[in-house]
Amino acid sequence: MSFSKTKITDFFQKTNGGLNGLAKRPNNSSDFSFHKKSSQSMNKNKAKRKKLEFTSSTSYQLSIVDFDSNDNDGATNEIDSSISESYPIKMINPSKSYSNAKEVLEIVFGHRSFRNTSQESAIKKAIEGKSDIFVSMPTGAGKSLCFQLPAVFDNTKITMVISPLLALISNQVSNLRKLGIACESFNSQTSDAEKQRIKKDLISANVSIRLLYITPEMAASTFFNEVMNHLVRTNQLARFVVDEAHCVSQWGHDFRPSYLKLGVLKSNHPSVPWMALTATASSKVMNDIITILKFRQPVDKYIMSNFRSNLHYDVHYKDSTNKTLEDLKNFVIKELGSNDQNLFNKMSTTESIFDKAAKLSKAANNNENKDENVGIIYCRTREQCEEIANFISRAGIKAHAYHAGLTANKRRECQEKWMKGVIKCIAATISFGMGVDKAQVRFVIHWNLPQSLTGYYQESGRAGRDGLPSICRIYYSTDDRDAIAYLIRQDIEKRKTFKSSVKHGGKDSYDYEITMKNFEKMIGYCENFQKCRHSFILSEFVGDENIVNRGCGSCCDICCDPRTVQKRFEKFQAIRMKNLFNSQRTNNEDDDSFFLPKLDETKDQDEFRKKKENRAIDTVKEEFKKRKTTIPPPKSTFKSASTIVLETAIKKSSGKNEKSDRNQHPSEKNQNTTKKDSIDDATRQMFRDKMIAEIKIHLHHVNNSNNFTDSTIEQMVLQEESKVFSSKSPNRMLYRASIANLLKQIRDSTKSQQLNATIKQYLK
Numbered sequence: 142m143s144f145s146k147t148k149i150t151d152f153f154q155k156t157n158g159g160l161n162g163l164a165k166r167p168n169n170s171s172d173f174s175f176h177k178k179s180s181q182s183m184n185k186n187k188a189k190r191k192k193l194e195f196t197s198s199t200s201y202q203l204s205i206v207d208f209d210s211n212d213n214d215g216a217t218n219e220i221d222s223s224i225s226e227s228y229p230i231k232m233i234n235p236s237k238s239y240s241n242a243k244e245v246l247e248i249v250f251g252h253r254s255f256r257n258t259s260q261e262s263a264i265k266k267a268i269e270g271k272s273d274i275f276v277s278m279p280t281g282a283g284k285s286l287c288f289q290l291p292a293v294f295d296n297t298k299i300t301m302v303i304s305p306l307l308a309l310i311s312n313q314v315s316n317l318r319k320l321g322i323a324c325e326s327f328n329s330q331t332s333d334a335e336k337q338r339i340k341k342d343l344i345s346a347n348v349s350i351r352l353l354y355i356t357p358e359m360a361a362s363t364f365f366n367e368v369m370n371h372l373v374r375t376n377q378l379a380r381f382v383v384d385e386a387h388c389v390s391q392w393g394h395d396f397r398p399s400y401l402k403l404g405v406l407k408s409n410h411p412s413v414p415w416m417a418l419t420a421t422a423s424s425k426v427m428n429d430i431i432t433i434l435k436f437r438q439p440v441d442k443y444i445m446s447n448f449r450s451n452l453h454y455d456v457h458y459k460d461s462t463n464k465t466l467e468d469l470k471n472f473v474i475k476e477l478g479s480n481d482q483n484l485f486n487k488m489s490t491t492e493s494i495f496d497k498a499a500k501l502s503k504a505a506n507n508n509e510n511k512d513e514n515v516g517i518i519y520c521r522t523r524e525q526c527e528e529i530a531n532f533i534s535r536a537g538i539k540a541h542a543y544h545a546g547l548t549a550n551k552r553r554e555c556q557e558k559w560m561k562g563v564i565k566c567i568a569a570t571i572s573f574g575m576g577v578d579k580a581q582v583r584f585v586i587h588w589n590l591p592q593s594l595t596g597y598y599q600e601s602g603r604a605g606r607d608g609l610p611s612i613c614r615i616y617y618s619t620d621d622r623d624a625i626a627y628l629i630r631q632d633i634e635k636r637k638t639f640k641s642s643v644k645h646g647g648k649d650s651y652d653y654e655i656t657m658k659n660f661e662k663m664i665g666y667c668e669n670f671q672k673c674r675h676s677f678i679l680s681e682f683v684g685d686e687n688i689v690n691r692g693c694g695s696c697c698d699i700c701c702d703p704r705t706v707q708k709r710f711e712k713f714q715a716i717r718m719k720n721l722f723n724s725q726r727t728n729n730e731d732d733d734s735f736f737l738p739k740l741d742e743t744k745d746q747d748e749f750r751k752k753k754e755n756r757a758i759d760t761v762k763e764e765f766k767k768r769k770t771t772i773p774p775p776k777s778t779f780k781s782a783s784t785i786v787l788e789t790a791i792k793k794s795s796g797k798n799e800k801s802d803r804n805q806h807p808s809e810k811n812q813n814t815t816k817k818d819s820i821d822d823a824t825r826q827m828f829r830d831k832m833i834a835e836i837k838i839h840l841h842h843v844n845n846s847n848n849f850t851d852s853t854i855e856q857m858v859l860q861e862e863s864k865v866f867s868s869k870s871p872n873r874m875l876y877r878a879s880i881a882n883l884l885k886q887i888r889d890s891t892k893s894q895q896l897n898a899t900i901k902q903y904l905k
């Protein structure tokens with residue numbers, strides 16, 4: 142939304158006279174429902190609190206975040222954790238002043254003590270209001286309080302909180318309102334009536350909102366510029382807060398170009414203090430945050446170690462055993478199964494799966510508060526979420542899928558039940574869990590490889606927020622690795638074609654190298670059997686030298702039992718090599734990255750087999766669907782490795798395994814068959830795909846895309862790959878090394894912005 146300056150000025154004049162919508166709310170003495178606070182301190186403080194509060198009849202209707210709607214303020218609308226019902230709230234007396242931070246901590250927030258010294262110091266420094274503050278604390282360490290408490294302490298001013306996700310905003314606003322704090326959000330989902338009410342307050346002489354959550358896009362709007370000017374002029378702006386500040390940096394896992402504009406706000410209002418918070422800051426990210434947001438030196442930094450000793454990290458290999466799903470099932474039963482599994486075991490074998498599920502659900506509802514332990518299994522596609530959820534349910538654990546294909550209501554219901562422990566295990570796409578503060582998450586499993594270590598740290602960090610032992614596991618497979626690498630390349634290419642990357646510091650700030658390097662590190666993490674997993678992850682962050690240098694001791698599979706991990710890894714490597722060297726890959730011996738049936742469920746075996754055959758193709762189709770674009774899909778020759786492997790497998794299983802000479806260069810036609818068989822077609826096609834992708838990226842970078850049609854590129858690749866094949870076959874290693882060398886040369890030319898010499902030869 143945008144407002145013209147004249148309109149704003151008119152608006153200011155019309156409402157002049159200190160309109161104070163919120164402060165002037167009518168009081169009455171009706172009953173008010175507080176949210177349940179379990180802590181004893183909260184109860185103790187209730188009586189004290191009552192005296193300090195005045196009541197309001199105003200009902201707040203929080204904006205319902207519509208999962209699928211277009212969001213014109215740029216906020217990512219990935220999950221729906223909003224509160225749909227309106228509820229009466231009890232407002233804290235807006236003119237109440239507090240003598241110190243501890244008092245606010247106890248009376249308003251109901252906590253007995255600060256969670257850690259960083260939290261306490263950051264809060265006290267913020268209350269002083271003299272410096273800019275950088276906070277890096279692990280997930281669940283209590284970052285939000287670092288700005289929420291000072292915002293309440295400062296009872297004549299407003300704190301502007303800039304946050305990237307509507308779901309996060311919605312959650313925080315909802316929690317703060319339950320505490321009686323005057324808190325609002327202003328975004329594309331806010332109703333017109335609410336916007337009017339908030340605007341009135343913002344332009345008044347006595348602003349009564351203590352915290353206003355906005356998106357970075359909204360912060361840059363003309364309307365908010367005017368608002369900020371007014372608030373600064375009238376000395377009512379306490380501070381700017383940038384939550385999830387790693388979004389500023391392209392070195393972070395979640396770069397948001399709109400965050401780059403925030404530096405302008407800082408330049409416009411240099412006297413207003415800022416606070417930036419993140420759970421995932423490397424020193425590069427921290428420096429970017431401080432520089433891009435133009436923080437005043439010296440910056441007060443509060444950096445806590447990201448090491449969480451209650452989290453046990455490990456990696457299981459999908460390729461190394463044909464019992465991966467059994468492994469997953471046994472693990473989930475062990476972690477969550479006590480109640481559900483016992484009940485399930487007692488059920489008759491003749492009962493239908495639906496009856497069993499209904500019984501489990503009923504039992505879980507009755508036992509709501511007994512066992513709130515839950516788990517998350519992250520999957521890459523909706524189909525996988527559904528399949529895994531079904532699979533776990535069949536094993537007697539109440540599970541549910543969560544993804545964008547469900548209605549907003551269904552997602553909300555699902556999340557709420559999971560929060561209460563009614564649904565024990567959720568199989569979800571990675572948007573699930575953002576901004577969700579659930580303490581008893583006993584495990585976070587990644588069924589597919591994440592794209593970066595920092596992203597993985599944040600997702601896995603949703604486990605064990607209650608401080609109790611919890612497990613973070615990845616099920617790794619090379620099929621996933623290849624499919625994700627392919628998709629990353631596709632994304633990068635699309636971004637470049639759309640020229641959506643932004644210019645920053647004179648260079649293209651969307652850096653292909655960074656994305657790929659991040660992904661390579663993730664692969665390194667999974668394929669490593671020597672370095673402590675915590676060290677591996679924490680080497681990405683500031684403030685963790687001790688762990689990085691010494692290892693965690695016993696909080697990961699490698700530190701606990703390095704020999705077993707080594708054996709597992711070697712077995713995985715052996716099978717991988719066998720797959721690479723042996724084109725006679727068999728479906729059921731070593732490729733277990735698909736879903737396998739339980740042995741006693743013969744009637745379901747056909748269904749499973751079909752799924753097994755279709756899954757990789759569906760995965761790729763699904764990913765294309767997700768990346769809706771006007772760009773035509775890649776030509777049929779441009780296939781992911783997993784698609785090729787699957788197609789080959791399907792051909793084999795249906796007896797149509799004839800060798801194709803598609804894409805065969807004429808010069809190879811007469812070559813002897815020994816040579817030809819030594820490097821299989823699928824491998825060659827995979828390398829040709831890689832070359833095509835690399836060349837397209839290169840041509841885009843050196844501004845030569847228009848000089849090469851797709852068919853020229855394909856012909857070029859066919860010819861160059863064919864030369865290598867003819868000269869290096871049958872030695873597979875030499876073939877691979879030569880192709881790798883070609884790819885490297887192209888990448889080097891991309892870096893030096895020179896049209897690659899080999900490619901140049903094909904310029905007509």
Ligand SMILES: Nc1ncnc2c1ncn2[C@@H]1O[C@H](COP(=O)(O)OP(=O)(O)OP(=O)(O)O)[C@@H](O)[C@H]1O
Pocket residue numbers: 252253254255256257278279280281282283284285286420576578
């Ligand atoms: N001093 C405290 N005493 C007790 N509980 C606290 C304290 N500070 C924060 N908490 C609680 O800790 C939980 C986590 O806090 P918060 O959501 O702020 O963490 P965070 O660091 O922002 O995590 P994330 O990065 O995952 O968002 C919340 O339930 C919050 O109420």
